[in-house]
Amino acid sequence: MSETAPRPFTTIDPHEAVVPVHDEDFHRLCDLIKPEECVPATVTFIDIAGLVKDAHKGEGLGNQFLGKIREVDAIVHVVRAFSDEKVSHPHTSHPVGSEQQVLEDIELVNLELELGGIEKKPTIYLLNVDEEKVNQVDQLTKLIEEKYRGKALAIAGKLEEEMIDLDNVEKAEMFKMLQWERSGLERLILEAYKLLDLVSFYTIKPSSAKATEGRGVGNQVSAWSLKKGGTALGAAERVHTDFAKKFIKAEVINVSSLLDIGGWKEAKEKGKIRLEGKDYIVQDKDIIEFKVGQ
Numbered sequence: 001m002s003e004t005a006p007r008p009f010t011t012i013d014p015h016e017a018v019v020p021v022h023d024e025d026f027h028r029l030c031d032l033i034k035p036e037e038c039v040p041a042t043v044t045f046i047d048i049a050g051l052v053k054d055a056h057k058g059e060g061l062g063n064q065f066l067g068k069i070r071e072v073d074a075i076v077h078v079v080r081a082f083s084d085e086k087v088s089h090p091h092t093s094h095p096v097g098s099e100q101q102v103l104e105d106i107e108l109v110n111l112e113l114e115l116g117g118i119e120k121k122p123t124i125y126l127l128n129v130d131e132e133k134v135n136q137v138d139q140l141t142k143l144i145e146e147k148y149r150g151k152a153l154a155i156a157g158k159l160e161e162e163m164i165d166l167d168n169v170e171k172a173e174m175f176k177m178l179q180w181e182r183s184g185l186e187r188l189i190l191e192a193y194k195l196l197d198l199v200s201f202y203t204i205k206p207s208s209a210k211a212t213e214g215r216g217v218g219n220q221v222s223a224w225s226l227k228k229g230g231t232a233l234g235a236a237e238r239v240h241t242d243f244a245k246k247f248i249k250a251e252v253i254n255v256s257s258l259l260d261i262g263g264w265k266e267a268k269e270k271g272k273i274r275l276e277g278k279d280y281i282v283q284d285k286d287i288i289e290f291k292v293g294q
Helices: 024-033 060-068 099-115 138-148 157-164 168-176 184-195 232-239 242-247 254-259 264-269
Strands: 014-021 035-037 042-047 077-080 123-129 151-155 199-208 218-227 246-254 274-276 286-292
Touching: 014 123, 024 218, 024 254, 042 184, 060 099, 060 286, 077 099, 123 138, 123 184, 138 151, 151 168, 151 184, 157 184, 199 246, 218 232, 232 242, 232 246, 242 246, 242 286, 246 254, 254 264, 254 286
Parallel strands: 035 218, 077 123, 123 151, 199 286
Antiparallel strands: 014 042, 199 218, 246 274, 246 286
């Protein structure tokens, strides 16, 4: 985990983290298949230092930071929306944590991106709020979404950090007390996945040739990401380049159908496994078995 501290430029060098995408259907599939390994889909986040005024002129290592922003597919703009006298805020003329300060911060960063020659990228505005306000900023997030054409989320960063070391039971109790369905970090990861316009598909790697004839027992279940509108051929290439080169057909069933039926063998017997060609448009939560030549 990268350091966080109440001072400017705690982050200088970018920190990269590959994080799993929360997917209940994937976990249910793993429970059914009982593989030796489950490999979830992931999203890569790069923590880049905050931009200051005149960053496009090189202020505050601005050119270095803008250069990294150019390389990403989407932006998560973390915006201070909490009040804490121990944490300085260098450039605002409004009360820290106020709506005016939040909007001023967004305007400043958007201007620096524009002046830095960075084209508009899909953006999530992540408001770091006080714990007691995390469920009370709907009006502000709606305003931001309408004004800046991005997705706005609220997260209590300090509380989330304190919860990292809690076990699942303790987290569940905390969520119930806070009236949360899931953590702010999970919501952020899911929204980032949507923002990148991705769908998930699954593969089951059998432990032996005979394994696929049984209840679908395999030694690895994997979730993969694919751009929405991607084809079966594109999905095959995501798994292995040879699968794309030697592609013959794909056997496909949506995960909800397989979970209802109870296994690959049963699904085949009921005629629920479809044969699709290379131009088939992969649907979110498809399970795909690729048939390839020698």
